[in-house]
Amino acid sequence: MTRLASAFAKGRPALVCFITAGDGDTASNLDALVDGGADVIELGMPFTDPMADGPAIQAANLRSLGVGSTTRDVLLIANEFRERHPDVPLVLMGYANPMIRRGPEWFAAEAAACGVDGVICVDIPPEEDDALGPALRAKGIDLIRLATPTTDTARLPTVLDGSSGFVYYVSVAGITGLQQAATASIEDAVARLKAATDLPIAVGFGVRTPEQAGAIARVADGVVVGSALVELCEKHGTAAPEHIRALTASLAEAVHTARKEIAA
């Protein structure tokens, strides 16, 4: 079983946590996520033009690039994380251009060598899969695709074809960090996805609090939290790890026990 598959096979929903590479002391921030109980780590690759992101993650991208973060730095962070945490799945998330700049084969080989389990590329839809998908699959890296409220039933098979690892359901038609979707609409969407795939379904965009995360965990296999964690990096700088650990722990508690509450 892959690290990603194991993370979703613990008999409880998984907490997926995102931070941007190179924004503050990333190694310590990642350790804090693991300590706090995150099941899957999404490491954001900074990009000058993060078109799908809201203000918090846009600013994190600029902070990271502002201190000179390079693709080499991101890969180094991943590699060192893998050495410290041999069992925690790590996913790189970002935009096409930094991923394909030196060729998709180069990126896939480097990511695989650094122990990366999966890749989420925001702006490569299934229609442009050739740009990155084959190279990742050849190296055994999961390509995690996004499904959204606008992905209708007719289109869903196109999105799922070639997806692996898990499916990231973007719960609102919008950008990261701002709105939150109604739980009822998420439940319907997850049911629709579940009918079409055996892959785990993680739900994200606009999830900020343990209460929201817990509510989603009742209906989904995983919950993704990003902007709320990234904001802690902005607010606390080098002191961010303790705050990240605390928020992650409360999110993990809510997510991991969400189903028990139903049973009780």
Next chain:
Amino acid sequence: MESTPNSFRNMPDERGHFGDYGGRYVAETLMPLILELETAYRAAQADPAFDAQFQDLLEHYVGRPSPLYFAERLTEALGGAQVWFKRDELNHTGAHKINNCIGQILLAIRMGKKKIIAETGAGQHGVATATVCARFGLPCTIFMGATDVSRQQPNVFRMKLLGAEVIPVTSGAATLKDAMNEALRHWVANVEDTFYIIGTAAGPHPYPEMVRNFQSVIGKEAREQMVSRTGRLPDLLVAAIGGGSNAIGLFHPFLDDADVKMLGVEAAGHGLDKEHAASLAGGSPGVLHGNKTYLLQDADGQITEAHSISAGLDYPGIGPEHAWLKETGRVEYTSITDDEALDAFQLLCRTEGIIPALEPSHAIAAVAKRAKEMDRDAIILANLCGRGDKDIFTVAEALGVEM
């Protein structure tokens, strides 16, 4: 398209690719909308009533056909080939941008969209979009980099007079590419009722093809006018390129005329070894804003800032069809610096009594170089794609004149 297999005019393919370039590199939220847009555009293309309404508005609202003009004194001053201009600066709103806006707003209405958004750099596309929104009574939101808002105040006021809301974008470097990012973010959150009028022949498929087709009225008219006036085709076409919509609009109807050479002119800014906006000359292939094309970027794929004295050319990418035409060798591309464009701007003012925009001033500078190398019976046709009223403050500052 019903072209021959060897035609340069049958791109893009069904996936929106121009060779290696173009495509649909957008977030999944937008993908269904892009596909719906393509379906709606194909239906509109097949509907004679759509074209009839487009042509009617071009004639009676925009003022087309624009004249084809022999620039006699400029020709004498240069001492070489005859220089002719396609006068798209005489269009309503003062540039070629309105051609595309008319086409796209008719499509938006056909699709039942209730709101219009657009990005703008210098403000020309913003003004053209605000104009067609006022004409058709649709609410209009324009995203404009905060840096550009402060340096293009007259156009900001024009947009507001026309009823548009102008949103200053402070993210990133607060210029055109950031305005486009913000427009895409807004669109993602408002996909159901909002139509995004992209201003240049770039972005995800079908935009590059669609914008090209709406702008091809320039080349179609020019081809007929040239044959009618001189009995032959021109030897060389010249047009300025930011994203490349006026150039592709002029070039496309001539692409299969093997004897017609074409020259696209990028902005070399302070020089290709310094800050510039010449994506083909100084960039490399990558993915931004929904398409694969030549971009100004660093070794890690981070997008670098463009610079040109002309705000309309100040963009770190270029339409994907130009990337393909460069690689096929069908079109030659060159670049012109800020200083060369300023010289050409003044040359046209004094020889022809026409104040050109800084964008076509780049084309005129390239014409000046080439005309001298060509025979006197040769014909150069350049696109005068915008008038210079908007640029007089920029030019005054560059020339050290206090106003």
